[in-house]
Amino acid sequence: MIRAIVTDIEGTTSDIRFVHNVLFPYARQHLAAFIRENQDNAEVAAALNAVRIEAELPEADLATITEILFSFMDQDRKSTGLKALQGMIWRAGYVNGSFTGHLYPDVLPALKAWQQQGIKLYVYSSGSIAAQKLLFGYSDEGDITGLFSGYFDTHVGAKREVNAYHTIAAEIGLPADQLLFLSDIYQELDAAAEAGWQTLQLIRGDADNQSRHRQVNNFSQINPESI
C-alpha cells in the first residue's frame, strides 16, 4: 500500500522546456551580476565556497568561480552550490512576474486526489529546496506548496544514488515499499527501486525503451491503490 508519493520536477510535474528554455537562461543572464552584488551575503558566500570545494580550487577568486559556474551550467551539472545560486536568482523572476512555474495540467488534480486519500506528498529534485518551493509557490495554478509535506534536494545525495532514497525513506519515516517515486529518468528510478521503493516512469515526450519501470504518460493514469 502506497502511503507517500515523492515526485521529481523536471520532466515529471513540469515541462523540461520550462526548465531549460526559461529558468536556466534567466539564471545564466543574471548570474555574474548577482554574485558580484551579493558575494558578502552569508547564503551566497556559502554557495560560492561549496563550488570552490567541488571544483577543488579553494582559493579561486570571483572571476574564476564565475567561469566555473558557467561551465557547470553548460554541462547541466547538478552541483549543490550552483543549484543554491540558481534558486536565489530565480526568486526575483518569480516575484516580479517574469514567469510562473510550469505544471502539466494533470498534476494538480492528481496531487489533490492523492492527498484526499491520505497519501503524503513530497518533492525530490536536483533544484534546491528553495527553488522547488518557488516553482510550486508561484506555479501556473498559484501557490500549491500546501499540498507537500516535505522537500528533498541534493543535500540527501544525487538522484541516481541508492543511498539518497534510503535517507529520504528514513526522514519520511515509512518503509521503502510504501513509498512511490515518480520520475522521467530511468536511472533515478533504478536507484529508488534498488532502495526498495515502488517506481513509475513519466513519459511526457519520447518513448524510453531502456527502462524496466512501469510507464505512464501523465498523472491521471496513476492509481496508487493499484500499485
Ligand SMILES: CSCCC(=O)C(=O)COP(=O)(O)O
Ligand atoms: C526546482 S526547478 C529547477 C530544476 C533544476 O534545477 C534541475 O536541475 C532539474 O532537476 P530535476 O531533478 O527536477 O530533474
Ligand SMILES: [Mg+2]
Ligand atoms: Mg526529471
